[in-house]
Amino acid sequence: MSAQKRPLSPHLQIYSKQITSVMSILHRITGVILAVGSLGLLWVLVTLSLGEQTFSATQACLSSGLGRLALLAFSACLMYHFFNGIRHLFWDAGKGFAIPDVYRSGYTVIALTVLSTAGIWWLALQGGAA
Amino acid sequence: MSLRDPLATARGLGSAKTGFGHWWAQRVSAVVLALLTPFVVYCLARYGIADYAELKAQFANPLWSAALVLYVLALFWHARLGLQVVVEDYVHHGVFEIVLQVLIKIVFSFAAVAAVIAIVRLASGS
Numbered sequence: 001m002s003a004q005k006r007p008l009s010p011h012l013q014i015y016s017k018q019i020t021s022v023m024s025i026l027h028r029i030t031g032v033i034l035a036v037g038s039l040g041l042l043w044v045l046v047t048l049s050l051g052e053q054t055f056s057a058t059q060a061c062l063s064s065g066l067g068r069l070a071l072l073a074f075s076a077c078l079m080y081h082f083f084n085g086i087r088h089l090f091w092d093a094g095k096g097f098a099i100p101d102v103y104r105s106g107y108t109v110i111a112l113t114v115l116s117t118a119g120i121w122w123l124a125l126q127g128g129a130a
Numbered sequence: 131m132s133l134r135d136p137l138a139t140a141r142g143l144g145s146a147k148t149g150f151g152h153w154w155a156q157r158v159s160a161v162v163l164a165l166l167t168p169f170v171v172y173c174l175a176r177y178g179i180a181d182y183a184e185l186k187a188q189f190a191n192p193l194w195s196a197a198l199v200l201y202v203l204a205l206f207w208h209a210r211l212g213l214q215v216v217v218e219d220y221v222h223h224g225v226f227e228i229v230l231q232v233l234i235k236i237v238f239s240f241a242a243v244a245a246v247i248a249i250v251r252l253a254s255g256s
Contacts, residue, residue: 032216035209041202042241044179049248052182059179075171082167085160092157123175
């Protein structure tokens with residue numbers, strides 16, 4: 001049986017973007033990225049437990065240009081998902097549903113994401129750790 | 131006040147059936163992650179990955195290692211529940227969807243076990 005091509009609602013392509021919908025899908029996208037990236041944390045832990053020689057390869061990989069770019073993207077995704085996740089927990093508790101509150105908390109999450117990601121990298125580069 | 135029908139409670143299941151358990155597990159793991167993420171991120175940013183000896187020395191503290199075990203368990207649990215919902219929502223291709231769902235379960239169960247073994251190994255100083 002061939003499926004008929006019926007129009008889907010909502011018509012995402014003609015929807016004007018709103019902070020609410022964009023932040024909602026970003027929560028999912030960063031979640032998927034973090035889920036895949038969590039396997040990177042596993043890789044760090046396993047190679048660390050295997051000894052210095054094995055771990056040096058991990059270090060070389062992560063401190064390369066591409067590795068740092070991945071870490072930067074990962075940390076930004078993590079901070080976004082972290083703060084927006086707390087926003088979701090407040091919603092789950094039934095708080096902050098008024099539209100002005102939703103917008104205010106949304107902009108707060110974006111600001112905190114930028115600030116905390118910058119803070120992480122300031123701390124990392126200070127100690128020469130990255 | 132509960133919005134659940136008393137009869138549903140008596141029968142043990144609401145209209146969402148096992149869905150509530152999934153939803154609740156996602157929230158409980160989220161709370162654990164929300165509490166521990168600042169600590170893990172701070173440690174990673176502070177000590178980084180540059181110094182093998184210094185990084186390994188952190189595991190000598192049992193509380194630090196225990197917190198990390200709790201963290202990875204909550205992390206992989208949360209990740210698997212989240213990916214499951216994403217696949218349920220966007221992948222509608224019979225066999226592929228089932229294979230993907232099973233694969234997600236296997237990969238993240240394996241990840242959780244492997245991470246715990248690695249941490250225990252590091253904590254015991256071997």
